[in-house]
Amino acid sequence: GAGVSQSPSNKVTEKGKDVELRCDPISGHTALYWYRQSLGQGLEFLIYFQGNSAPDKSGLPSDRFSAERTGGSVSTLTIQRTQQEDSAVYLCASSSLTAYNEQFFGPGTRLTVL
Amino acid sequence: AQRVTQPEKLLSVFKGAPVELKCNYSYSGSPELFWYVQYSRQRLQLLLRHISRESIKGFTADLNKGETSFHLKKPFAQEEDSAMYYCALSLNAGNNRKLIWGLGTSLAVNP
Numbered sequence: 386g387a388g389v390s391q392s393p394s395n396k397v398t399e400k401g402k403d404v405e406l407r408c409d410p411i412s413g414h415t416a417l418y419w420y421r422q423s424l425g426q427g428l429e430f431l432i433y434f435q436g437n438s439a440p441d442k443s444g445l446p447s448d449r450f451s452a453e454r455t456g457g458s459v460s461t462l463t464i465q466r467t468q469q470e471d472s473a474v475y476l477c478a479s480s481s482l483t484a485y486n487e488q489f490f491g492p493g494t495r496l497t498v499l
Numbered sequence: 500a501q502r503v504t505q506p507e508k509l510l511s512v513f514k515g516a517p518v519e520l521k522c523n524y525s526y527s528g529s530p531e532l533f534w535y536v537q538y539s540r541q542r543l544q545l546l547l548r549h550i551s552r553e554s555i556k557g558f559t560a561d562l563n564k565g566e567t568s569f570h571l572k573k574p575f576a577q578e579e580d581s582a583m584y585y586c587a588l589s590l591n592a593g594n595n596r597k598l599i600w601g602l603g604t605s606l607a608v609n610p
């Protein structure tokens with residue numbers, strides 16, 4: 386079957402605009418994770434979903450960031466009033482509940498805020 | 500607090516030389532550790548996990564609880580090993596199941 390997909394692959398936006406990033410996990414995977422990967426900063430955890438609920442939102446950098454997941458499948462990460470420091474690659478990963486340590490990653494969305 | 504430390508941001512070796520990517524962790528429970536790898540223009544993917552005690556692409560990693568380390572080793576590095584390597588610690592606390600990530604080490608294997 387298909388792996389994790391993300392859209393768009395690239396997004397260029399102007400400072401102050403809102404953006405929405407989408408993640409389609411592997412079918413049947415109940416766990417979904419959002420990460421941010423910045424140059425020289427490694428992998429930064431943002432939020433984790435188990436089904437439709439988010440037990441851990443501790444990584445969201447500010448209240449401009451929010452995420453939701455509906456139907457236990459697709460997830461969207463929304464960044465409001467984008468700032469230049471939001472520029473990064475946003476990665477999504479999914480895993481099964483019994484093997485949550487084996488996370489399957491999407492290709493990422495490269496966000497550039499001008 | 501749980502933490503994973505990868506002290507080297509960049510590691511450069513010559514082809515055929517041994518390579519060791521360091522990973523240290525801090526965790527009060529029984530640790531489960533993993534190495535993930537991201538090759539250029541490819542997705543991040545699981546390389547190996549300590550539980551399975553496997554060797555993948557010639558890489559091995561041994562969990563040393565006394566030194567709280569999980570270093571990744573390969574006796575003879577190849578150019579295709581050049582990639583970003585992340586060490587990760589499994590956290591399983593109640594309803595919260597996630598990985599704690601190190602900042603990564605970029606390995607460059609020179610010809």
